[in-house]
Amino acid sequence: MYSIIKNYLFMAFFGALSILAMAFFVSALIYPTLPNISHLEKYRPKQPLQIFSKEEILIAEFGEERRDFIAISDTPQQMINAILSIEDRRFFEHPGIDLIGITRAAIKNILGKSHEGASTITMQVARNFFLTSEKTFKRKINEILLAVKIERTLSKEEILELYINQIYLGQRSFGFAAAANTYFGKNLDQLNLGETALLAGLPKAPSRYNPLVRPNLAINRQQNVLNSMLRHGYIDKPTHIIALEEPLGLKDRFMKSELQANYVAEMVRQTLFEEFGDKIYTSGLKVYTTIKKKNQLMANRAVQNGIINYIARHDLAPPEDFIGFKSQEFKNKKERDKFILKKLKLIPTYSNFIPGVILDLQPLRVDVLLKNGKKISVYKKGLKLLKKDLELQNEGEKLLKPGSVIRFVKKRNYWIATQLPEVESSLVSMDPQTGAILALVGGFDFHRNKYNHVSQANRQPGSIFKPFIYSAALEKGITPATLVNDAPIYITAKELNTNENWEPQNYNEKYDGAIRLRQGLAKSKNLVAIRVLKHIDPKYALDYITRFGFNKKKHSPYLSMALGVGQVTALEMVAAYGVFANGGYLKKPYFIEKIIDVKGRKIKQNFSVTNEETPRIIDPRNAYIMTSLLQEVINTGTARKAKRLKREDIAGKTGTTNELVDAWFAGFNPDIVTVTWMGFDQPRTLGKHESGSRAALPIWIDYMKPIINEYPTKILESPYGIVPLRINPKNGMLAKKGEDGIFEYFYDEFLPDKNAYFLLN
Numbered sequence: 001m002y003s004i005i006k007n008y009l010f011m012a013f014f015g016a017l018s019i020l021a022m023a024f025f026v027s028a029l030i031y032p033t034l035p036n037i038s039h040l041e042k043y044r045p046k047q048p049l050q051i052f053s054k055e056e057i058l059i060a061e062f063g064e065e066r067r068d069f070i071a072i073s074d075t076p077q078q079m080i081n082a083i084l085s086i087e088d089r090r091f092f093e094h095p096g097i098d099l100i101g102i103t104r105a106a107i108k109n110i111l112g113k114s115h116e117g118a119s120t121i122t123m124q125v126a127r128n129f130f131l132t133s134e135k136t137f138k139r140k141i142n143e144i145l146l147a148v149k150i151e152r153t154l155s156k157e158e159i160l161e162l163y164i165n166q167i168y169l170g171q172r173s174f175g176f177a178a179a180a181n182t183y184f185g186k187n188l189d190q191l192n193l194g195e196t197a198l199l200a201g202l203p204k205a206p207s208r209y210n211p212l213v214r215p216n217l218a219i220n221r222q223q224n225v226l227n228s229m230l231r232h233g234y235i236d237k238p239t240h241i242i243a244l245e246e247p248l249g250l251k252d253r254f255m256k257s258e259l260q261a262n263y264v265a266e267m268v269r270q271t272l273f274e275e276f277g278d279k280i281y282t283s284g285l286k287v288y289t290t291i292k293k294k295n296q297l298m299a300n301r302a303v304q305n306g307i308i309n310y311i312a313r314h315d316l317a318p319p320e321d322f323i324g325f326k327s328q329e330f331k332n333k334k335e336r337d338k339f340i341l342k343k344l345k346l347i348p349t350y351s352n353f354i355p356g357v358i359l360d361l362q363p364l365r366v367d368v369l370l371k372n373g374k375k376i377s378v379y380k381k382g383l384k385l386l387k388k389d390l391e392l393q394n395e396g397e398k399l400l401k402p403g404s405v406i407r408f409v410k411k412r413n414y415w416i417a418t419q420l421p422e423v424e425s426s427l428v429s430m431d432p433q434t435g436a437i438l439a440l441v442g443g444f445d446f447h448r449n450k451y452n453h454v455s456q457a458n459r460q461p462g463s464i465f466k467p468f469i470y471s472a473a474l475e476k477g478i479t480p481a482t483l484v485n486d487a488p489i490y491i492t493a494k495e496l497n498t499n500e501n502w503e504p505q506n507y508n509e510k511y512d513g514a515i516r517l518r519q520g521l522a523k524s525k526n527l528v529a530i531r532v533l534k535h536i537d538p539k540y541a542l543d544y545i546t547r548f549g550f551n552k553k554k555h556s557p558y559l560s561m562a563l564g565v566g567q568v569t570a571l572e573m574v575a576a577y578g579v580f581a582n583g584g585y586l587k588k589p590y591f592i593e594k595i596i597d598v599k600g601r602k603i604k605q606n607f608s609v610t611n612e613e614t615p616r617i618i619d620p621r622n623a624y625i626m627t628s629l630l631q632e633v634i635n636t637g638t639a640r641k642a643k644r645l646k647r648e649d650i651a652g653k654t655g656t657t658n659e660l661v662d663a664w665f666a667g668f669n670p671d672i673v674t675v676t677w678m679g680f681d682q683p684r685t686l687g688k689h690e691s692g693s694r695a696a697l698p699i700w701i702d703y704m705k706p707i708i709n710e711y712p713t714k715i716l717e718s719p720y721g722i723v724p725l726r727i728n729p730k731n732g733m734l735a736k737k738g739e740d741g742i743f744e745y746f747y748d749e750f751l752p753d754k755n756a757y758f759l760l761n
Contacts, residue, residue: 047284263442464655465564522637
C-alpha cells in the first residue's frame with residue numbers, strides 16, 4: 001500500500017513539474033499578448049442608483065450589481081483571516097502561483113480524496129477581471145500569466161482589496177461589504193465570526209452555498225471555514241466552539257435600506273428609467289427625494305396600526321400554517337425549538353408582522369416562539385383578535401392550538417397577536433405650498449404587493465369628493481347659510497342616463513329637513529349634496545372639478561357625481577385638497593428634489609414653484625370659505641375624532657363609498673395636507689360600520705399627532721371681498737335685532753337680505 005502511494009506522489013510531483021515546464025514554455029508566446037492591467041490601479045466598481053430622503057438617509061439601491069466598495073485598510077482582520085484560511089493561506093508568501101497548493105490539489109485529486117482547484121486569490125482576480133470561467137488549458141495558462149503580471153504591478157494589499165470588492169457572492173452582490181448587507185443587513189465590522197465565516201465560504205460556489213436558498217449547505221461550508229481557521233492558527237479552540245453556535249441574523253429581504261419608503265423608491269426608479277434608461281443601474285446616480293424621515297416613519301406606523309386595528313375589529317381567519325411539534329418526540333425544549341425554527345425560517349416576515357408558533361394557549365395568555373428565535377407571551381391587551389377563539393369551551397371549534405402559525409407585532413412595551421391582512425391601506429402627505437411629497441405609503445407591504453395604492457389605484461372617492469361640488473356651488477351664488485332640504489328624493493333613470501330610477505339615502509338613513517349648507521357638509525348629507533349639484537347643473541360641475549386636476553373622463557355629468565362615484569387616485573386627491581390649503585393654487589406633487597452624478601455634479605433639480613408662478617385655479621374667497629366649512633366637519637361633523645389634536649387650524653373631510661367599499665379621509669392646514677385610504681384590491685365591503693371616520697380617519701390622526709406641533713398654528717386671514725354677517729341659523733336670513741345669530745361668510749356680490757335666502761328643494 002505504501003509503495004502505491006509513493007508512486008502516486010512521484011507521479012503527482014513530476015506531473016505538476018511537467019505542466020509547469022510546459023506552461024513556462026507557452027508563456028513566452030502568450031505573455032506579450034496579455035491585456036493591459038494598468039486600469040486595475042484606478043479600479044472603482046460599477047455604482048448602483050441610490051435614493052435618499054431629504055435628510056440624506058438611504059431609502060433604496062437599484063443596480064444590476066450590488067456593491068459597497070471598502071478599502072483594505074477598513075476591512076476587519078477577521079474577514080481577511082477567514083478568506084485567507086479557506087481560499088489562499090499562503091497568499092502573502094507566493095508570487096501569484098502557489099506551487100505547494102498545486103501539488104497538494106493534484107495529490108488529493110489522484111487519490112480521490114477531493115476534487116480541488118489550486119487557484120490563488122491573485123489568479124481569481126485575473127479571472128474575474130479579464131477572463132471567462134471556461135475550463136480550458138489555454139484559459140488556465142492565461143490566468144497564471146496574468147496573475148504573475150498582476151503581482152509585478154500591484155502590492156499584495158492592493159490585490160486583496162480588488163478581490164474583496166470584486167468577487168461574486170450571490171444575490172447580485174459583488175464584494176464582501178455588499179454581501180454582508182445583502183445577507184445580514186450589516187456592515188462588515190458588525191458581523192460576528194460565524195457570519196464572517198459564512199461569507200468567506202461563498203466564493204467557491206455562491207449559488208450552491210446561498211444561505212437564503214440552501215441554509216444547510218451554507219452551514220456545512222461555514223463549518224469548513226471555521227475548521228480551516230482553527231487548523232491554521234487564525235482562531236483558538238474556545239473561539240471556534242463559540243463561533244459554531246453563534247446565531248446567524250439572516251435577512252428576509254435583499255434591499256438595502258435605512259428608511260422604509262419602498263413605494264417612493266419604485267416611483268423614483270420608474271421616473272429615472274423613463275428618462276435615462278438602463279444606465280441608471282450602473283452610473284452611480286444619487287437621488288435626493290422630498291421625503292422627510294419623521295413624516296415617513298410616522299406614516300409607516302400609522303398605516304400599520306390602522307390595519308392591525310381593522311383586523312382586530314373583525315373575525316379571526318384560520319392560521320396561515322401549522323407546525324405539528326406536539327406529534328414529535330424531542331430530548332428537550334432546545335431540540336423542539338430548533339425543529340420549529342427550521343420550519344419558521346421558510347415563512348417571510350412582512351412589515352414587522354413576525355411569524356410565530358403558538359406553544360401554549362390560555363384565555364388571557366398565549367406563549368409563542370417567534371421566527372427570530374425569541375420567546376414571548378401575549379397578554380389580554382394584545383389578544384383582541386383571539387379573544388373569541390380563546391373563550392370557546394369546545395376544543396374542536398377552536399381555530400388555534402399549539403403549533404398554529406400566526407403573526408405578532410411589537411407595540412411599545414407589549415406584543416399584539418394578529419394575522420396577515422387581505423385589506424390594503426395607503427397614506428400620502430404633501431406640502432400644499434410647494435407640492436413636495438413629505439411621506440408616502442402605497443400599501444401594507446411593498447414586497448408582498450407592489451401595486452401602489454397612492455399613484456396607481458383608481459377608486460371611488462365617495463363623500464370626500466363633495467367639497468369640490470360645494471366649491472362649484474359657491475361660484476353660483478350658493479352660500480354656507482343657504483338652506484337645503486335634507487329629505488328623500490326620487491331621481492328618474494332619464495336624469496341619470498341609466499336603466500333604473502334612483503332613490504338615494506343618507507349614510508345613517510336619517511333626514512333633518514331644511515338645514516344650512518354648512519351643516520349639510522359637516523354631517524356629510526348625501527341628499528343635500530345631490531340637491532346642490534342639481535341646482536348648479538352637473539355639466540357645469542364636471543367642467544369645474546377639472547380645475548383641481550381631476551380627469552374629466554373618469555367622472556360623469558349626472559347627479560350621482562355628488563356622491564363621488566367617479567374614479568380618483570390618492571395622489572390626485574392630495575393635490576386637490578392642497579388647493580383649499582394654500583388659498584387656491586394647484587401644486588403638482590413632486591418627490592425628486594435633486595439628482596447628483598457619480599462625480600458630485602448636480603444634473604437635475606426640482607425647485608418649488610411659488611404661488612406667483614402658479615396660476616390660481618379658484619377664487620381665494622372660495623378657498624377661505626371651503627376651509628371654514630371643512631373645519632366645521634372636524635368641529636361638529638363626521639370627523640370630530642380629530643379634535644383630540646387640539647388644533648384650530650385643521651380641516652378635513654371623511655369619505656365613504658356605497659356598500660362601505662372605500663374609506664377615506666383628507667385633512668389639512670396651511671402647511672401640510674394628508675390623504676388616507678383603506679379598501680380591498682378586489683373591491684368588496686369593508687364590513688359593518690367601516691366608514692371613513694372609523695377606518696381612515698384614525699390613520700390620519702395617528703400620523704398627524706406626532707408631527708402637527710412642528711407646524712405652528714396658522715389662522716387664515718379673510719381675503720378681500722369676504723363679508724361676515726350675523727344670520728338666523730334656523731332660516732338662513734339675516735338675524736334681526738334681539739334674535740340669536742351666528743356669523744357666516746359671504747362673497748360681497750352674494751350678500752343676503754331679509755328676502756334673499758332661498759331653499760333648495
